[in-house]
Amino acid sequence: MDTQKPIVMMTKQVVPEGKKSFRISKEGRFIFLCLLPAILFVSVFTYYPLVRGIIMSFQNYTLFDLMNIQFIGLDNFVNVLTSPDFPRVAMNSFYWVFFSLVFQLLFGFMLALLMRKKFRGRGIYQAFVFFPWAMSGFLIGLIWRWMFNAQFGVINDLLLKTGLIDAPISFLADGTWAMAAVIIANIWYGVAFFAIMILAALQSIPEELYEAAAMDGAGRIQQFWRVTLPYIMPTMLVTILLRVIWILNFPDIIYAMTNGAPAGSTHIFATYMIDKVIFGQDYGQASAVGVIIVVILMLFTIFYVKATKVEKGGDF
């Protein structure tokens, strides 16, 4: 704010009397007009729903009675936050993001390192790795739901045939197993994104750096820690930030696989919000859950950006 004062004073000095102090140059106008469609688009499709959602979170907006919508203060937030479901939904959301992220990063990194090297059939191999990312999350959920089915699922069949289990496991009938199952499906889906991003970063590392490191006597492990990792770190940090936001906002797989079942043990914030709309028909409470998600992500982003100075990254 302090930096604005001198500018205003300077403008006052140079602008002739009788003319407005705020003027836009021809170039400025042209740039503004070029940006106008994007501004309109973002305003209509991003900011309007956001503002509308925030307003609805303070209203008794239920489909049952659209003729009687009123502001009800913080009631929706109180109802959501004091609901007996809330602690479990919050913990599930944490597990969902944490385990998905850690394993997607780990496997994505390993795959990227493998794909960096040239070998026969690398193209086909890459296509297989990237394939899940091209599929719809809901479809992936449906596929994994059948794969985890105790009666007809391929996973139980494989485990039985390899002798690892004696009787089928009812993966989706037990809360802990069901949560593990949806996370496994999500890991499978998200590995490709990390692999793509890390591979792009790895391919941008100049060979000279490795040559120089080798000349200085660095072995392969040291090269990894001293050259590879620092070079790709900015990409990794931005990718992690993006993935945390996306994973928390990604209900598709859980919605298709379990829809929060059994007994609500696989609900995360995003599926809980959908449940409030589809079954509860309560847009007010659903919007309150949406606002809570936005607040959590904003706090996380601010903390993360401050802690990692991630805004300086992004070499991709």
Added chain:
Amino acid sequence: MGFRSWISVALQLTMATALLVGCSQPAATSDSASPSDANGVTLKMVESITSPQRTALLKEMLAQFEAKNPGIKVDLISPPFEGADQKITQMLMAKEELDVLEVREFNAKQFSMNGFIENLKPYTDKWQNYDQLTDVAKRRATWVDKTPYYIPNGLYQRVLYYRTDWFKEAGVEVPKTWDELLVAAKKLTDPAKNRYGYSFRGGGTGWDYALITMWAYNGTEVDPDSAFFMKDGRTLFSTPQSLQAMQYYKQLYKEASPKDSVSWGFQEMVQGFVAGSTAMLIQDPDVIDGAKEKMQEGTWATAPIPLGPSGVAQQVVGGPGWGMTSYSKHKEEAWKLIEFLSDPEQSTHFAKKTSTIPVVKSAAEDEFYKTGYFQPFIEMSQQPTKFLDVSRPVDYKGWGAWQSTADKDIQSFLLDQLTAEDLLKKWDQYWTKEKAERK
């Protein structure tokens, strides 16, 4: 502003308009882009229970209607089934151009209360085929405020599907009551062979199956017009019979159903039956086509749903139908279309092709329904005092919130995280409060 600037502004506006208009088109298939025609009227119609076959059938019927009514064209919108009702609600809320819509029993009250749909009484009063509707179809049409808000196009009524080969092998009779069903299901269960007696529904809207058990146990004391309550005003969940029903329900799950059926939805329960994992299934008639396709003739059959200890069995017969928007600019033409689709001949044809129970009385004489897999449906319809059609309290404000937690509660109960007593107490308190707060 110079020439270049004007060109630039014009381009920006065109792009922005194109972008906005393009993005606001409904995400659905549409035959015609124009809402009105220079030579007549173009009606906008939206269906809810969409499937490629059903949409193709509707289009055929609409083509016939257009041929008979040269001045009217119909523009059919067919949103994907998942979320179609939300899409229709959004269209109504935004007052999007729409004349005819598919209304379902669970949103009829919501649509009428919000003034979205038209009272069809002035039209049905003059319609000679109205009396051709079966009693159940008439009840579906008029159950909101005793007013016809839509004309049903097919009924979704459940029957018992069973494996005749397994029954024969085990020497088991077809169950007529819930008790017999449990005995048969237990006898047919053999986890070592991956065989279970019953295709249990514990997943989405599984609470409905718990309720049909509770209703059957409570019998004729249940209020058919609002079946979460008894005729004496208490809630359904406050009676000792409901407790017995829930204990029975858990036994059926634990002793005769696959363990993971606690999360089974429609697809899994049908798959369990047709793939040879389960011996019995209670479902709507739309399972018949799939079972015919995947199972050998003679290995399965249908029977009326089991009766409770009370000697009766209740269910909510689903009956979606064609309604009209209250803000339609072409109401006469819209009614003409509804009248055409609801004509006994057209409506029976539609029911046959969509594997639903017809809404007109004359269909009971049709060979297609008198014999074979559909026969038990007709048999049940002809015994209305034994197989009762009841209504859920979807006209209560708390219906939505209850639905949101009911599945979770049932699953908690089946997984021993909640006792039957606590579950019923929770629901009893909820609905007692709802009744007290009702306007």
